[in-house]
Amino acid sequence: MERREASGEPKPKLRRVRAGMSSYWLTAAVIAICVVIWQAVSMAGVFPAFALPSPVAVWQAFVEIVRNGYGGQSLLDDILISCFRIVIGFVGAVLIGVPVGLLMSRNKVVFDIIDPLLQFVRPVPPLAYIPLLVVWFGIGELPKAILILVGTIPVIIIGTMSGVKSTPPLRIAVARTLGATNAQIFRRIVLPSAMPEIFTAMRVGIGVAWTCLVAAELIAASSGLGWLVQFAGQALQVAVVIVGIVIIGVIGYAMELVIRKLENWIVPWRGHE
Structure with missing residues (x-):
């Protein structure tokens, strides 16, 4: 050395x-x-200047929005509102989806009950739920959180189940040979083996969550980044639309990085990216 x-x-x-x-x-x-x-x-x-503004024009639009807001809303308020909606819906999907995925992978009865519902919900695009959620819950925060949860939770459940199934059978066999109980096997072997897949599902799910949020804000909101993009698009303010898209992309990427760092901390044996 x-x-x-x-x-x-x-x-x-x-x-x-x-x-x-x-x-x-x-x-x-x-x-x-x-x-x-x-x-x-x-x-x-x-392209015409109004259809594809230059980077300088987009930067000027960003500075103007930061200073004066847009459509009666400040940019900071739009960002905070969208992030709040994402956190509520995404965290709810993780808190519900991970235990449900673990139960489905360990109990056939639970799997037979939930899997048909999961496979029914999974292919339906989030936009299809918006009219129902608006009718049932209005245009407040609840329908947006539910839409994010419904759109994200299948990804979390499937990722969790995949992680449990990827547990090497040899590890379980060795643990049983050493006298480990089912609870110990689950806590010490199955769950750690599933964690990498769970975090992968979370990283995919955060993108799905933003897709669901923007879809909800395009139709049933008066604030937020999705609303900003839609409101500016109606006025043909393409520079503002691009500003909104870039901000959504940057925040979504930052959230993915946070999940990646959390994964490196909780699952250090997977390696650093």
Whole structure:
């Protein structure tokens, strides 16, 4: 070990830091190239200026919205409202979906009861539920949270079941040989083995949650980022629409990163990405 350090070979932690920095620089380079291409297409006049505003025009629209808001709402309020709706619906889907998935994977009766309902709900697009939820619950926060939950929970349940089924049978057999009870096997072997798949389902589910939220805010809301995009689109304010899309993408990506960091902390044996 001393010889390797003396030879100047970087330590594993240092190599990971360097790899992470290289990844950040590559991401920044890709974004810069995309912006340059966008600017070039805008300057070439491939599309009318109102249909494809330049990056400068979009930046100016963003600054204007930050200062004065849009449609009677401040940008910060729209962001906070949308994030609140996402957190409520997504956390609810995780808190319900993970236990249900665990029960379905361990109990055939529970599986036979829930699986038909799950397979019925899963292919139905979120927009189809909006009229019913508006009629039943109005246009408050409850129908939006329910829509996010209904759209996200199948992903969480299926991911949890997949994680449980991926548990190596050899581990369970060895644990039984050593005298472990069913509760101990579940707590020490099955659940840790399922955690990586559960976090993968959560990372997929956060994107589904944003899709459901934007769909709800396009039709049944007077605030939020989805409402901002729809309201600006009706007025042909394409620069504002792009601002809203970019903000949704950035916040969604940030939430995915939070789940990824949480996964690296809770499931360290899976490795770091």
